[in-house]
Amino acid sequence: MKFMDVVELIIEDTKYTKDGVHKGMHGWICDPDNINGYYLVCFPRYGEKDDIATIPIKEKDLKVIPILYALRNEEIEAEFE
Numbered sequence: 001m002k003f004m005d006v007v008e009l010i011i012e013d014t015k016y017t018k019d020g021v022h023k024g025m026h027g028w029i030c031d032p033d034n035i036n037g038y039y040l041v042c043f044p045r046y047g048e049k050d051d052i053a054t055i056p057i058k059e060k061d062l063k064v065i066p067i068l069y070a071l072r073n074e075e076i077e078a079e080f081e
Helices: 070-079
Strands: 006-009 026-029 038-043 053-058 062-064
Touching: 006 038
Parallel strands: none
Antiparallel strands: 006 026, 006 062, 026 038, 038 053
16 A cells, blocks of 8 residues: 555444544545554545545555545445434
8 A cells, every 4th residue: 555545444443433434435545654554544525525534544454446436435424423
């Protein structure tokens, strides 16, 4: 994984859900440094809405995907409201 890669969270875990990030959400690696196995990942919303979160995610909990579907984040988020 590298800076600007688009990633998907592949697990549901309270260490991420407390910030509103859930399994299946897509984000992008927004810092080139991997610190102790974690990347800083931004999980955006569609358009000009505020991002869901920008949090450190363990590398093993992510997979690289080919394209960002930010609208999908809002669909997943709505399931937990």
